[in-house]
Amino acid sequence: MENSIYGPYRDILPRIKDDFTERIRTFQRLEKEHTGYKICEHLLSRVKSEESMRQKLEKRGLKADYKNALTQIKDSIGIRIVCDFIDDIYKNVENLKNLSGVSVHEEKDYIHHAKPNGYRSYHMILVSEEPFGDVYGNTPGEFFIEVQLRTIAMDTWAALEHQIKYKKSIKNQNLITGELKRCADELASCDLSMQTLRNLIRESE
Ligand code: 0O2
Secondary structure (H helix, E strand, O other), rough: OOOOOOOOHOOHHHHHHHHHHHHHHHHHHHHHHHOOOOOOEEEEEEEHOOOHHHHHHHHOOOOOOOOHHOOOOOOOEEEEEEEOOHHHHHHHHHHOOOOOOOOEEEEEEOOOOOOOOOOOOOOEEEEEEEEOOOOOOOOEEEEEEEEEEEEHHHHHHHHHHHHHOOOOOOHHHEEEEHHHHHHHHHHHHHHHHHHHHHHHHHHHH
């Protein structure tokens, strides 16, 4: 425990992650029951690995301790919601905002405002009230949770781009980056077409 970057929170963070994930799965289940449509294709969650957290703290020039890991870095708990359609992303966002004891610390809409490299996703940093003491000594405590929401197409693109970003020795970087951007734009166009098709199918039902 003493060696963990998360100190006394090492075993608490996975519990918060699991409880919060269950709350998401619950509103997604209710949505399906009410409308007949699923709003999530799949969901992933993780506590940031010790190594990644230490690297991130070092990169930011911060002391490697659990207080910084839980307050200065806001993605110690990360959840990714992958959806079939763009509208489903915004339905999940709405539901997340309606959860009790949860507030939005930051949100970035990289779907309407894609990154220059073509990256698209909806990012939220949430603050969740939890039945554990936080680093400030408050109980219930407040804990950051990062939620990334994407379509399957956006997720596929991000996975490939992530691989390339970390392969520093790759040849033809510029060509690959340019082609990736083109793919991102084409996938975004497909996402829009798929959304339109779904709307048409629903209207005709
Ligand atoms: P990892 O290893 O995936 O967790 P911050 O998280 O505050 O350091 P920033 O830039 O302020 O970073 O936040 P932003 O833009 O919301 O990005 C946070 C996360 O989104 C990243 O986490 C990535 O997971 C993902 N992301 C953002 N931009 C890109 C991109 O261009 N390509 C891909 N594939 N993923 C991206 P980390 O901590 O960088 O990495």
